[in-house]
Amino acid sequence: MSNTLFIDGQEIPFAPGQTIMDASLEAGIYIPHLCHKPGLTPHGSCKLCTVEVDGRSVSACTLPAAAGMKVDNNTPALQEVRKTLVQMLFVEGNHLCPTCSKTGDCTLQALGYHFGMLDGHFPPFYPRREVDASHPDLVLDRDRCVLCELCVRASREQDGKNVFAISGRGASAHIIVNTSSGKLGDSDLTLDDAAAHICPVGAILPKNHGCEVPFGRRTFDLHSVAESDVAHVGLQKTEHHDE
């Protein structure tokens, strides 16, 4: 059997060791993802890449591709579930986009647009989380952290440092800085580190550059996260599949 798998019926090749996500990215097929970045060890935490293989839900970013595998990706049911995951991420943190300098460049927000998300659906948590502005060039705003660990992995695997970690479990999980004071300003993170730029949301942001590109002219104002969005979004509050 040749090394190919099927995504929504489309046959694509894969190399041994590649995940479903690796193969689909190479073939130019979009599987939504938030905690995944090529070049870093897959983390499998956000579950936005959930696909169905033989009727089972799996994470495309962690499951190795196998010959003949039949993957359902762009189905209405999966898009609905993924939208719900984005809604849960919105209400768990404090995602007040008009107040966030990542707006327009934020992958979480772009996923909301991609799935036609209108509201957070669930009652917002409005958690109280700590902002760390001690670093001269960067700010860590935990309000918007989605615990994707991209910064953790980039710091360890690309920068050869170990600046970030996740501490706590469940609802009290939060991002911490690996210094005795716990402050970013005392860490060896520098502005040119990969970890300083990898955050997909507005949790790690450069200081003094927030408004250089005006709202409305930013990445996801001009492009879709999937670059395939021409559909219309119905504005009706429909029944949520959670109800």
Next chain:
Amino acid sequence: MSKIRIATTSLAGCFGCHMSFLDMDERLVGLLEYVEFDRSPLTDIKHCQPCDIGLVEGGLCNAENVHVLREFRQQCKILIAVGACAINGGVPAMRNHYTVQECLEEAYLNGVGVDNPMIPSDPELPLLLSKVHPLHEVVRVDYYLPGCPPSGDAFFTILSDLLAGKEPSLPKAMLHYD
């Protein structure tokens, strides 16, 4: 043919959505052939009568907001949550990080440039809620118009679609939360 009645209000919002509503510019003239306004900052009517469409800007920060929202829900066949604040609390929800006491002290006692420091206590003032909340936590919302503010084009789209008896929708490129 009787006109479609529209009511609008701003709760914990900044009136930015209403300003954007006016950005429909000359299209408002055409719209007025088919619609008339009930309670709205444009008419100064104080209480909402039975209406076809209610547009609510802003979230809920005090007891009066909740009261007005309930009145809108009761009187309007279609209720539209307009803008980021109505949908998730928006900018006013930034105060949810603090207690009401801390907010009052910052605004009326310790803030920069405060003259005659004193926390207002007139019994006519509506009581503040402990947190700012989106509309859908209190009433059923029929449609959402995201944006901070939604553009004049977005207002025109949702109203034209409703007037034409269509399910309103926006091109994805027009969907934004900021």
